[in-house]
Amino acid sequence: MLSDESMRQKVGVLLKARRSDLLDISARTDAQASFEPGGNLPFNDRSVEGVCLGDAAATLSVRDQIQLLMQCRRVLIPGGVVLCAEDDAATTYASLARWAELVGMVDLAAPRTGQGWQKREASTDTLPLVSILIPSWNPRYFLECLDSAIAQTYQHIEIIICDDCESDAIAQLVASRTSQATIQYVKNPERLHARKNYEKCLSLARGEYVKFLNDDDVLAPECVATLLGAFLNVPDLVLATSHRWRINTSSQVIGDMPATRLAVNRDLVIDGVTLANALIMHGLNFIGEPSTAMFRRRDFEKRPHLDAERTFHFNGEESLGAIDFAMWSRLLVQGNAAFFRKRLSRFRIHDAQAQAQPDVVVLSIVGIRGLQKQWVDLGMFRRFPPHLLLCQPLTRSEVKANDWRVEAVRSLRSSPIPPEEAIRVWRATRRHTFEAA
Known part of the structure; x- marks a missing residue:
């Protein structure tokens, strides 16, 4: 050294x-x-x-x-x-x-x-614009969603709504709030469906930072300020996310499922590849839905050797039905993530959402398996077993140069093997059982 x-x-x-x-x-x-x-x-x-x-x-x-x-x-x-x-x-x-x-x-x-x-230059803007992007189609929960965006304590935001609804119900709800915030509303001339509506929202964003918000989810008032604070204070960050709540059709908190259980027990910076490795290899999204996280818009700019016309993919794999897996994997190979223990958003569970439809569930499984194959074929899994994360404290005063430590994902079943030994054995294995012959 x-x-x-x-x-x-x-x-x-x-x-x-x-x-x-x-x-x-x-x-x-x-x-x-x-x-x-x-x-x-x-x-x-x-x-x-x-x-x-x-x-x-x-x-x-x-x-x-x-x-x-x-x-x-x-x-x-x-x-x-x-x-x-x-x-x-x-x-x-x-x-x-x-x-x-x-x-x-x-x-x-x-x-x-x-x-x-x-390597990209660090941003010097201490009061950057944040784009809250709402790809909408269901008016049932839309007003609660929009009001949570308007109520953010960080006020240098723009709200962009791309309306996929077949009626004018969402347009009327937006009209009732236009005096309260900077809102750009676009009615899609024909239905785009989820992925293309996400892409359209992103294409309209002007902010340095992007915060997606699904039309049935809800942000805590301090969500944007907290996630943005990580980017302003931690170098080499590409993603900021948090623990989140599950809520029902009445906006009441309901019990956690495996993906929403607490992944780490304190605020941490997590090495991006180890976090993506755990997400992809277990097929379990404890990073969160698009409403949970924030990222820089520039990290989704088109790349001449990789992207063609597609935005949300990892090395060509789009993970259809699991757009969040495609987004997070693309980001996390570019840098690190900040994870907050506090729950900063609410993810709604209801029968009308796409994730509840059997054909989407099947599509998601196929998409995640395709992503896993890409990850394995590129050898991205080899450095760390998928139950371990490389972490630093999120508070900068606690961080020393290269002060990275290994921690287990708390929401996964614990391993009896000490982390250092698990890493040694993992790296020494010439061919793992899931690798192609």
Whole structure:
């Protein structure tokens, strides 16, 4: 590990030609280190200005290329760059471009020269606009939903409503509230249904941050302020979410189901890949429905090597019937998540919702299985068993450099094996039972 002094120098790193089974890394100081494919770069979070990848990076497996790029993103300062070096820069770039976009890097912009990618700059806006997006179709609970958006303690918001209702019932409800908030209302000329209505809402958003709100769900007044506070104080965050309530048709709180049980027992920053790993491999959405979480709009911008016309997907898998799984998996490979123990939203259970329809349930199961296959095929599951999370305290004053600790997901059945031993055994297993032969 480099000294604190060399960390302050923002070390540059060179990934050079293959040496035996290791890829050699030489820093632009006196420090020397080796990088084992699938391992970690030996630098602290956000301590490196630039990483120069030699042509050996193109010879790595896809799994190791993705891990290397995630490590580059982790150690880079905001705005730091990854450059493809040496004579085969074009080959290296072509080999890694898709995976660089997958993990949240963006192509180098002018006036920078060379082929490679940049870690996004940190936002400096201390009072950013938040877009609350309501893809609506059912007027039955709509007014309670809209009123909860209007009642947010954080007031620099816009409310965007895309109306899929076959009648003018929602339009009339919106008209009764237009004097109370900044509301952009759009009546869809023909029914878009859930996924396309989500995409339309997102296309109209102007805010730096996005908060979806389904038309039958309800936000606590401090929901936006609390989730936004995490983004303003914690670096490398791509998602903020919380514990949530279940409510019935009368807005009364009802008992938890496995997905709404408390996943962690205190406010934490959670490594994105370990959180996505638990979500995907168990097929259990303890992150929350779209109404539960907040993210940056820029993290859903179109990526030239990945997206075509689709927005909510992970490496091409759309997880039809489970749009939240597609959203969270796309985000969490780009950075980390904040999880709040306090319940900041209410998720309504009723017979008319799409999730209650048998055909949607079947579609969701198929979609989640497709997502699991993508996750396994890319080797994203290999570093941590899916019942373990890599965490830091959410309160910044408690966090030291690289102070990551392993915690078990509380809502899953506990394992008798200590976490460190479980990780060792998991990584040592050459082929897991769920991997294709």
